[in-house]
Amino acid sequence: MRITKLLYHFRHALQGDYDNYTAGSIRQAIFYLAVPMILEMIMESLFAIVDIFFVGKLGVNAVATVGLTESVVTIVYSIGVGFSMAATAVISRRVGEKRLDKAAAAAFQVIVLGAIFSLTISISGYIYGGTVLELMGASPAVLSEGTRYTQIIFAGNISIMLLFIINGAFRGAGNAAIAMRTLWLANGINIVLDPLLIFGIGNIPGMGIEGAAWATTIGRSIGVLFQLYHLVKGSTRINITAQAVKLRWNTVKNIIKISSGGMGQFLIDSASWIFLTRIVSEFGSVALAGYTIAFRVVMFTLLPAWGLSNAAATMVGQNLGAKLPERAEKSVWYTARYNVYFLGFVSVLFLFTADIFVSWFSADEAVVAAGATALKIFCLGYIFFAFGMVIVQAFNGAGDTRTPTIINLGVLWVFQLPLSYLLAIQYNLGEMGVFITIAISHSLHALVSLWVFRKGKWKNMKV
Template identity: 55%
Template sequence: MTTDTNQQSKQNIFSLFMAAVRGKQNDFTTGSIRKAVFMLSIPMILEMLMESIFALVDIIFVSRVSENAVATVGLTESVLTLVYAVAIGLSMAATAIVARRTGEKDQEGAKQAAVQVIFLGIFIATLISIIGILFPKEILGLMGGEPDLIEEGYGYTQVLLGGNATVMLLFLINAVFRGAGNASIAMWTLILSNGLNIILDPIFIFGFGPIPAFGVEGAAIATTTGRGIAVVAQLVILFRGSSYIKIALKDIVLRVQVMLNLIKVSIGGIFQFFIATASWVFLMRIMSEFGSEVLAGYTIAIRIMMFTLMPAWGMSNAAATLVGQNLGAQLPDRAETSVWKTGKYCAIFMGLVSLIYIFFAPTFLGWFSDNPIVVENGALCLQVIAAGYIFYAYGMVVIQSFNGAGDTKTPTIINFICFFLFQLPFAYLMAITLDFGPQGVFWSITLAEVLIAIIGVIWFRKGKWKSVQV
């Protein structure tokens, strides 16, 4: 009897998994909360996991070029995180508003929000492209890159920033899909993007047939091409596919009121992530003081960390969608319960991963480099950051839940306190002033995330996010 029950349970889990991957459910305002968390989290986790796999594969190929190439990727992506700040800020607004309209059963309102966020993304990406194309060497110089690094890697920076529209639109359109409960579509488009990146990376980096070896610049060409094709697929789905939101040519109209509402909600999100990413840029600048080998170890460690941090982001995004839809359906208690359950699942996952990283960090770093300085500093970074993983889990879920409710102001304040007032001064004091070196930066990252979790949970319990209107 027990065997039959276990078999039935496994079959039910598999059936739910396949339904989640296929996107069989869009409305999560009724039924089991556990099932809702599962149905939304699975495609989002797979989506983020694919992004993490690409990041790891990318750094494996780039690390075969040179240490300067790895450091170039680290410096450029630190700057690109400022693009991500805008993209994620707008994405949070798109998810919150589309999820709210979906909960209200206002399909037309959800469609209008989708069109306006795409307009905004294209405009902002164009401005960033101009700067990236014209000033790649100056950007790397400002980040502390040495002359030989700049000469070898400026093409990577130029291509990646010049083609940032692919990143921007990939983020924004997937945010629309998630808000509408179509997390599986977001997953498949990212799988397409990153699958192409993985195939194209070695071709453009090392050359193949008539295609010359572009070195580290080839990684940027592969990334931009893969993401560009995925954006085309997203647009096809929006116009001709089977998503909850389907856009027609008549819908491509500038709607000032809808756009202003998006901007109002996204401003908090943009500043929220701008604070976090600006802090990340300054940390990278501090790390550059210790040389290319230490910087390469730090960059590799962050890539490895993202492998497990991305699935946690997937669960956090699931919480945001659940909060938005349930608030739209006037079910604030269900929204709150969804957050605590998602946080618990995320903490269990992150806790298990932290143990693996703490014990096996040197082994993981050894897969990417045989340089002892790179391995030593990268392993230490991974171990220190993993020590706070359970706090990361609750912090990410709670912060994304505020954003899902349209309350982007609260996380902005929390980020300002934890990153600008604590993390940066602590990192500089420990790493430079007190001469603790790179580990001063590593501990500043962990302790800041612990502080975010503590403040976020306290603020969330007050419940003011339940009354936010978007």
């Protein structure tokens, strides 16, 4: 009976049949949000794994190109995630207040803002793609092979930006199933196009690493069209009608205020990853390739965990909007517990099988050894990561993006970057110094976030 009941709820979660997250069972509400959110992020993480799987067959330089480009493109992700946080916080609050017209208006404002930002990045990124790789320490071989890849990824960043933003709006409204279908469509297309465009088919020659960039851009662009269709069609709680298509400066200022904290939060995080990648690049392409593969494998597990954490953001936003702060807090503790179960299992798995996972993406023994070492060290902090990411999303769902920004600045820049440099360069631990620092600093980040969360000031945020 329990299995039958679970399958029943699972099916309805996929269909998006739950529409009241401010009453009834908290566990059931989390389940109906978390299932599509986790599946959404599983496809996103699968995209990253498949991408590096095919690119890995082109050689170490191709993998290094993806690693260097991705570390800089995380700045685009940061801006997109910042706007996405604002969309989730504002829209979930309006939905909790039962003001759906205001939720639709907010969605339009954040989409326009995201599109404006992405155009600037597209132009500058396309022009200076090669310079970006050079500044990141790329070798002449990597520059020759990878510049075109970097240019295409930057030029098509509007698809990345809008995917983040609109899915954040869907999640805030509780329409997690639509967000899930968008990612499955976009990344499913990328997975199909990847081998076709990289290696070619029949008499059609492959494009090499440039093909991977085109596959990503095409897949995500189709995903954005799918999102816009549902927004205009009115098949979700957010229906952008003619009345919503109007700039509202008070809403714009509110979104900029929240998203600026989110951008700062993730820009600090992204910049720290860029510096860490730069330090690893000092030890050669093998170390960089191993680090890149390990990071992709880590994201394969952390992204589903972020999906579960996103459920906490929606629950917090909607319940604060409905004037139910205690229900919002209980939702966070439940979600954190489930996340610990998941990442605890993954950490044990990686400790014993890291070399097997890394060997799927490279036949080079030196790369496998470097990647396996990185993966084993990273997962030592997984239990702390599990708590930390849920707490951070709770802050963001409440509209308090400033607190995680301050924590990121203190832990990731003031603590992590100097320590990684000291261990890797000054104490001659090489890339191992960077790997150890990542595990330590993100564990510390979780503990600090938990301490601040328990003070409860986030419950009084006005959005």
